[in-house]
Amino acid sequence: MEIKIYKIENKNGMFSGGGTYPRWTKKGKTWSDIGAVKRHLVQFCSSYEWENNKTVYSWKNNIPEDWTVLEITNNGVERYSAKELYPLTEIKSEINS
Numbered sequence: 798m799e800i801k802i803y804k805i806e807n808k809n810g811m812f813s814g815g816g817t818y819p820r821w822t823k824k825g826k827t828w829s830d831i832g833a834v835k836r837h838l839v840q841f842c843s844s845y846e847w848e849n850n851k852t853v854y855s856w857k858n859n860i861p862e863d864w865t866v867l868e869i870t871n872n873g874v875e876r877y878s879a880k881e882l883y884p885l886t887e888i889k890s891e892i893n894s
Contacts, residue, residue, distance in 0.1 A: 801870050803828040805837070805879055808863035813837070834866060835882055842883050858883050 804825055805813040812825020815837055828834045841860045864879035 799870050799872065801830070801868055803831060803834045804867045804869065805834065806865045806867055806876075807861070813864075831868075838879055838882055 804827055805819075806825075807813070807821055809821070811821035811823065814820040814822055815826040815828075817840060819837075828837070838860055842858050858880060860880040860883065862878070862880055865876050866879045866882070868875040868877075
């Protein structure tokens, strides 16, 4: 049975510690499935803005270009861009009218 674990690496070779404001360390956090990694990254894909006297929710992929997801298995390591886990589409919707 193949076991997969995931880490997020930045351009300096440091790993995300998870959380809303991740600390980058030599060890970092290990995620057990890609869904957990995506739930961590999604917080960098949205924001709330004030526009025309209304609160507007925006979907923007703000994941830095230099973050890499490592998929580690007993067969080796696959690397891919963290930003590519979410679409680049920008969506806006009003919260209050």
